[in-house]
Amino acid sequence: MPHPKNAALLAAAATGDAGAVRVALAAGAGTGTRDEHHRTPLLLAALGDHVPAARELLAAGADPNARDERADTPWLVTGVTGSVAMMRALLPAHPDLKVTNRFGGISLIPACERGHVDYVRALLRETDIDVDHVNRLGWTALLEAVILGDGGRAHQEIVELLITAGATPDLPDGDGVTALAHAERRGFMEIAGLLRAVR
Incomplete structure (x- = not known):
């Protein structure tokens, strides 16, 4: 105690x-x-x-x-909560942007999975976080947004933000499947269109 x-x-x-x-x-x-x-x-x-x-x-x-x-940290959980205000409060304390959670992911990855558009936008604009970081599942933020997202407007925006920030669209998962192939399999036509446009 x-x-x-x-x-x-x-x-x-x-x-x-x-x-x-x-x-x-x-x-x-x-x-x-x-x-x-x-x-x-x-x-x-x-x-x-x-x-x-x-x-x-x-x-x-x-x-x-x-x-x-x-294995969570104050910085990592901002990617789960999607709090832009907390992210900005923590930044002056120099959080480790490369620190990983128990799945081997950085804060960007759960934020993309959960559809936290404002957080993803702010994180990409205000930090130099690695957009192509690969977690233990073999997934990048882009792959996670497609594989675990619902294909709706929030995840479409996140895919656009990641592509604009320089994410590698054809980086495959551990099984060799790309984000585009996952989007097509899941019927996410809008996301598939975004990914085809940058091939």
Whole structure:
């Protein structure tokens, strides 16, 4: 069990109470304290998209790269939540853009899978993240958007954004299947058209 002041910081971060975060920090709570799942206060704030609480923690030196038991970090989970505000709050703390989750993916990949258009757009514009990073499944962000996406407008926009950002359209998955072939198999004609246009 963490010390009461550290427990108070964890609770405040999880609920997004920036004032209580400030009080706990002033009382000597540590930004590196962990809960039962090895999550730091900053990771809890990022998971809940509590940007003001996260800013308090970052100002106190919280680490955007601290991993929990699932290998998640505050930076990585922004790709899951799709929070542009949290992404921008974390950037000045120099998060590791190459850090990978338990699937070997960087933050861009789950964002593309989940259809977080605004996040993907901001990430591609404001960082030099690797658009062709390949995860342990053999998938790039482009492949993930097609294989796990629904083919709708959000995933169409994401495919456009990735292509514009220089993603390699014919980079195949581990089985040698390209994003275009996956799009055609799934009946995603709009996405297939976008991919054919850049061949």
